Amino acid sequence: MPNLESNFAGIKSPNPFWLASAPPTNTGYQVMNAFKAGWGGAVWKTLGQPIVNVSSRYGALSYKSTRMMGLNNIELITDRSLEVNLKEMKEVKEKFPNHALIASMMFEKKEEWHDCIKRCEDIGVDGFELNYGCPHGMCERGMGSAVGQNPDVCEKITSWVTEKATKPVIVKLTPNISDITKPALAAQRGGANAVSLINTINSVTGINLDTMDPNPTVSGLSTHGGYCGPAVKPIALNMVSELTNHPDFKLPISGIGGVETWQDAVEFFLMGASTVQVCTAVMHYGFRIVTDLIEGTSGYLDSHKMHSVGELCGITAKKLKKWEELDLNYKVIAHIDPEKCIGCQLCYIACEDGAHQSISVIPGQRVPMIKEDHCVGCNLCSLVCPVDTCISMVKIETGKSKITWKDHPANPLAKVKAF
């Protein structure tokens, strides 16, 4: 059995599966239930100055009959008093001393940050997460993503925290920015011990076509919300890898964004995260999903003869290169297994109308034919095919050696001519 115990920037937890700062970590009741279910840590719902939440807070993107592919919210930070939160956090820490309890915070003034840090440390939290990511509401007041989007402010506020805190400090980054490495490096300069990403993405999930009101509607109006859930995972994976691959960035990463199954978690580890945080999947299915995260990750490590999550960390991130470093002589073409083909011809029409006209259909025959001399190997047919492993992309030996764009004869700026 691999050891799933985690030490993330000095924060210890029984496993690397944490609850993200969000509705599931609103109360001590919830967090204790989560720890009982098997979660390794929890980032408490963000503490801050008093706010009031709207009723009607969440909107979702559903695809066909799949519910909540993406979820957005216009909920703000905790709407309960600091005293109540601290009292419940203390109870949690007393009952679950070995689980990670992290206080998420969001304030305006240095004194407010310092005051909250002290009070949290007094009740025994294991670390802090600075919410620089919330893309709605709080940013209008100069907090949340307003901080995360400005590296100078990010660095300054981080330094306010790190000068006071004795426990590890994680900076939570907003994805609503063109270069994620900028605020991450600013957090590093400000003395942060780790980063977590991604926070939610600016979004409007949809419109009620009967009333033409945006979702989620608050008396006919709405505001852009923070988007999360399975649909955002690809964006999060890319951003995590960008940090992992940045030569100057050295901090550990807690991966967030669409984690639901153990496969999602392993993908984040392979991109360089050493813990993951989960919210939407718990909002959809409850705390019990952690069983699959634990069992699945353990099984995966076993099958790869690995002993800890740390061994996975960043393996795949290293395989992400600039486009110009890819081999232009690598060639695959599609192959249809006629035994598995069910004859839906989706590959045909996708290729014909949407790609490279490299598949033909023969009248009276349901299994399409690949025009092998025409196929560019784009993968589209294998992606639309509803049958697992029916269309495979087969590597073709071209006999040509690797050539990248840097060296390609078609590149006017190529330094070396290939021939």
Add this chain to the structure above:
Amino acid sequence: MTKTVEKTDALDLERKFSKIKPLLKSYEASVEASRCLFCYDAPCINACPTSIDIPMFIRQIMSRNVEGSAKTIFTQNILGKSCGQVCPTEVLCEGACVYNAMNEKPIEIGRLQAFATDYAIKKNIRFFSKGKKTDKKIAVIGGGPGGLACAHELTRLGHEVTVFESAPNAGGLNTYGVAPYKYSNKESQEEINYISQIGFEIKTNHKIDSKSLSELEKKYDAIFLSIGLGKSNKLNIPGENLKGVYGASEFIHELREKEQKITVGKNIIVIGAGNTAIDATVETSKLGANVTVVYRRTEKEQRAYYFEVDLAKVHSARFMYLTTPIEILGKEKVEGLKCIKNNLKFEPIKGSEFVIPCDMIISAVGQEKMVDFYKNISGLKIDSGKVIVNKDFQTSNLKYFAGGDCVNGGKEVVNAVSHGRDAARGIDRFLMEKVSS
């Protein structure tokens, strides 16, 4: 333990004869619709005799455009609602669904089709109107699915159409033939009203004989024959005239007419193993009878669809294969059926005669062709009782067109609809080309 079936109360009947494929709820329909792969050149379309654009109408249900979905269906098949419910979809569209090749449940195309068309009929959303007047008059003989489809299409094309129906209600098989747990009298009537409001007349209780036929010939520019089939075939064995011996189509006709409020025997023998035989088996089982199906060949040769046979077995029907009836026994009323066993070459085995006691026999060994009626039409060519038509469904007597069971010898409702629709276009070409030349 058996007991004589008394008049079962209405509620009990309703429960017993409730839909085997109930109408989908809106949510169920969108879940099912979202499973559709939206195949290119979809096999289900090719499997549908009326070539409904099935992936498109399912996609429209998925996008909650149910009205548009109904339009897609009705454009190809104006009887889309009954077809969705009475078609043997298992061997047509759903049988062709690519999911079968994946060992996954095929899309419930029939139920989705019923869902969309029911929506339009209940709300009386009309998609078609009477075409520009042509001054051509067409008589349709037979108000079954083929006749109705033909009349509707002809009216769209601007012709004036009158449908002559011998029964008290139109609808043909939908009203008097198919099993009531597939399609009810009420639904059939609603569908007829929905279709006919485009503007053609249906004259019910209007049987056409040789005299009225010659009048029609004078009055109308063309005549469409959709007269279906006749009485149940005789068994041609002794005792056939005893009380308690019924032809299957007559029995089902009465059952449908009286909305199942009939009394049947307690031990019934159904002779034959086609779909009509199985319908009669299930219907009488639902009314409380012990039913035995007697068939001279084996399970392999029986013409009923496997899913219909399964349904009969669910209703505890007993099947006796390789058994030929040779005599119906009884004084005034039927008391038993004398049979003989056959070998695997379907030849009788000497000395294997035996008697099955019973108090009712339903003979389901096919229906007669309407050959006597055809004698009234001069120059009408028929082959084995089936009217011969060209690709425009025109007969050898150019004034007459024909479609449905009288042409194909007895197939599904959807085949008749396809014939009726295409015959209407043939009639239109025939009459309008004459005008333009």
